[in-house]
Amino acid sequence: MSLMKKGAEANLYLEPFARALHRAGEGKLVVKHRISKRYRTPEIDEQLRESRTALEAKLFSDAKRASVPTPVIYEVDRVGMRLVMEFIEGKQVKLVLDKLSRNARRRLCELIGRQVARLHRAGIVHGDLTTSNMILTREGKVYFVDFGLGEYNPSLEARGVDLHLLKRALQSIHFRVTDEAYRAVLAGYQREFGRGAGEVIKRVEEIEHRGRYVAKEDRTWR
Amino acid sequence: MICLGIESTAHTFGIGIVSDKGHILANVSSIYVPERGGIHPREAAQHHAAVAKKTLERALAKAKVRINEVNLVSFAAGPGLGPALRTGATAARAISSFFNIPLLAVNHCVSHVEIGRLATGAKDPVTLYVSGGNTQVIAFEAGRYRVFGETLDIPVGNCLDVFAREVGLPSPGGPQVERLARKGKHYIALPYVVKGMDLSFSGLMTEAVRKHRAGGDLYDLCHSLQETAFAALVEVTERAVAHTEKKEVMLTGGVAANKRLREMLRLMAGEHEARFFVPSMGLCQDNGPMIAWTGILAYKHGVRQRLEDTVVNQRWRVDEVNIPWR
Incomplete structure (x- = not known):
């Protein structure tokens, strides 16, 4: 079993299909193991790991149904806190986005925007839309490979936060191309989402102006 | 000069x-x-x-x-x-x-x-800055301090203070919650909200107050409130550490006085082989x-x-x- 990625929340292992699931299988697959964190109380630790494992599996399959490419889930292990899933061959969008031509970047970002809109229309919010969670395949498909913080939430607020997070990821990682990339994401989002997209985008702006940067005098309670 | x-x-x-x-x-x-x-x-x-x-x-x-x-x-x-x-x-x-x-x-x-770097000798830390007015995870990247996570509504210090005030604890509330939390034995489930890299504490605060009004044990609630809020803070800080691959973690702001939060961050930093720093409270x-x-x-x-x-x-x-x- 080889460690593919040591994440903040889970470790990803790359394994031969034949060894992990069935000896008749071919190729490789990914095992996502949610690791226990010593810093948090065991009740929170167990609860978070189990519920996130089960929920993530369901989100993967519902996202696929909404025409958003995601890996196939082969096994959900709620005791071992493991997901066994298809290995997607391709490149992390995080690593390619800055290097693409302006046009290719626009097309890629529009596609990402369209896929986010499809999720939202299916009642799903991703919860962690960063370019390191997206794999670009040779055929030009973009796989969303991590739904660890996703949820079923059709509210304007949740959708706004989702897009806000993507914008924030673009700002922190792709700060040289943030504006054009985000514009393209929104263009794709609007086209796919249709009516109501404007409301979501307006909510993103509202969310940006919240928090500490709203004068306390303007808050509803103190 | x-x-x-x-x-x-x-x-x-x-x-x-x-x-x-x-x-x-x-x-x-x-x-x-x-x-x-x-x-x-x-x-x-x-x-x-x-x-x-x-x-x-x-x-x-x-x-x-x-x-x-x-x-x-x-x-x-x-x-x-x-x-x-x-x-x-x-x-x-x-x-x-x-x-x-x-x-x-x-x-x-x-x-x-900057004063944290001066005081502790940390060179390039992921900083968790938590106070009554701010809750941010900050790290330096390409010429600026970038925000890797922050609260979408109230700061964590405000969450603790308002809870303390609502349940009748004297001000300042944060240290009171910490004191009572040490005697808490049972974890009472409270809403844990991490949205990607960002946090939210207003629902947590409201629910903790509601559970108190419904007769929940105050010691257990203080313990649970801290555990829930801090686990979320540490998780987001950990994401920033994993993402930036920095080898230093710094805690600052008024909530840095909290010993439990320090302990949790120290454990997290250790798991990433990062050094952990806290400036003096002053x-x-x-x-x-x-x-x-x-x-x-x-x-x-x-x-x-x-x-x-x-x-x-x-x-x-x-x-x-x-x-x-x-």
Whole structure:
């Protein structure tokens, strides 16, 4: 079993299909193991790991149904806190986005925007839309490979936060191309989402102006 | 070179005097304590105006520095409460123009990180900055301090304070919650909200208050509130550490006083083979030296401002500030 990625929340292992699931299988697959964190109380630790494992599996399959490419889930292990899933061959969008031509970047970002809109229309919010969670395949498909913080939430607020997070990821990682990339994401989002997209985008702006940067005098309670 | 820095973004009116060698010659402050309820911006400003002269005199006496030996005046121009900010700005401008000393407006959040680096020796940390007014995970990337996670609604210090007030604990609430939490035995499930890199505490606060009204044990609730809020903070900080692959973690802000939060961050840092730093509490809380030190860093790296550049900005984000000294 080889460690593919040591994440903040889970470790990803790359394994031969034949060894992990069935000896008749071919190729490789990914095992996502949610690791226990010593810093948090065991009740929170167990609860978070189990519920996130089960929920993530369901989100993967519902996202696929909404025409958003995601890996196939082969096994959900709620005791071992493991997901066994298809290995997607391709490149992390995080690593390619800055290097693409302006046009290719626009097309890629529009596609990402369209896929986010499809999720939202299916009642799903991703919860962690960063370019390191997206794999670009040779055929030009973009796989969303991590739904660890996703949820079923059709509210304007949740959708706004989702897009806000993507914008924030673009700002922190792709700060040289943030504006054009985000514009393209929104263009794709609007086209796919249709009516109501404007409301979501307006909510993103509202969310940006919240928090500490709203004068306390303007808050509803103190 | 000697800089006099004025901090007045919220409760604290602080004056710090710092040399360009990084020696803190004075750290004097006066804290506004509301008679009841939370901070009232206008009353905070009135407090700051009333104590300004006395605080300045105390700081100069402590540092054994005469005002004409001061080469630079800096003040926190935001983020913070408008009336409080304007009081500090007015004091800074008065000193600057009367004694003909250059004036610099500096960012409050940048200053927290910079004084932490000076005090602890941390070089390039992922910083968790948690107070009654701010909750942010900050790390340096390409010329600026970038925000890797922050609260989408109330700051974590505010969450603890309001909970304490609602259940009848004396102010300041954070230390009271910590004290009672040590006697809590059972974890009561509360909403744990992490949205990607961002946090939310208002639902947690409301639910904890509701569970108390429904008869929940106060010790257990304090324990559960802390465990839930802090686990979320540490998780987001951990994401930033994993993402940036930095090898240092720093905790600052008033909530840094909390021992349980320190313990949790230390454990997390250890798992990533990162060193963990906390400045002394006098430099974690809002303070004058952090403003003075950031003024020195900026001035020495060529930052100059005209008087009209020094207007306060209540919503001045840390990631809007260019950092020429790094």
